[in-house]
Amino acid sequence: MKKINLLSVALTVCLPFILQPAQAQFAKPDAAISYRQSALTLISSHFGRMQPTIKGATPYDAAAINANIDVLKTLSNLPWAGFIEGSQAGSNAKPEAWSDAAGFKQAQQKFQLAVVKLSEASGTGDLEKLRSAYGDVGASCKACHDSYRVKK
Numbered sequence: 080m081k082k083i084n085l086l087s088v089a090l091t092v093c094l095p096f097i098l099q100p101a102q103a104q105f106a107k108p109d110a111a112i113s114y115r116q117s118a119l120t121l122i123s124s125h126f127g128r129m130q131p132t133i134k135g136a137t138p139y140d141a142a143a144i145n146a147n148i149d150v151l152k153t154l155s156n157l158p159w160a161g162f163i164e165g166s167q168a169g170s171n172a173k174p175e176a177w178s179d180a181a182g183f184k185q186a187q188q189k190f191q192l193a194v195v196k197l198s199e200a201s202g203t204g205d206l207e208k209l210r211s212a213y214g215d216v217g218a219s220c221k222a223c224h225d226s227y228r229v230k231k
């Protein structure tokens with residue numbers, strides 16, 4: 080009985096926060112833009128640092144690669160909440176990220192799936208498999224950038 084009461088108290092206190100839309104996390108469009116750009120910068124860093132191993136320039140340290148891919152997996156979920164309505168101006172996102180929301184969402188999911196596959200490949204400890212999965216992640220970055228990011 081006591082447990083149930085505690086649970087309902089906890090839910091009453093927490094639900095309003097849980098149910099808030101992603102939008103509410105950002106006070107202004109600028110905050111959403113810097114959030115997503117920061118997340119993408121981190122993604123780029125954690126993706127790019129594996130390149131020497133992929134290229135065979137540094138030895139394949141499976142434990143380090145696995146740990147890094149775990150971070151990348153978490154990061155791959157983050158930027159998208161920052162693409163709130165009305166936050167295109169002043170960023171390098173194309174209007175298509177909003178006008179073609181379904182396609183943009185699909186590009187996110189392709190990328191996230193490619194990162195999951197990268198994680199599976201790294202689990203095998205087989206550098207050739209890692210290489211191929213790494214290439215697929217890179218292709219998913221590029222595909223999204225081609226359609227939804229302003230070329231510089």
Ligand code: HEC
Pocket residue numbers: 112115116117119120122123126170171172173176183186187190216217219220221223224227228229
């Ligand atoms: C689903 C689409 C999508 C995917 C997948 C994606 N990006 Fe991007 N990326 C964007 C968009 C859109 C922007 C522009 C964001 C802005 O300016 O608000 C961007 C911006 C960036 C930036 C610049 C951030 C800044 O500080 O302005 C970097 C770096 C970047 N992406 C790297 C990557 C890498 C590396 C990957 C893959 C490992 C990747 N992105 C995957 C859409 C994507």
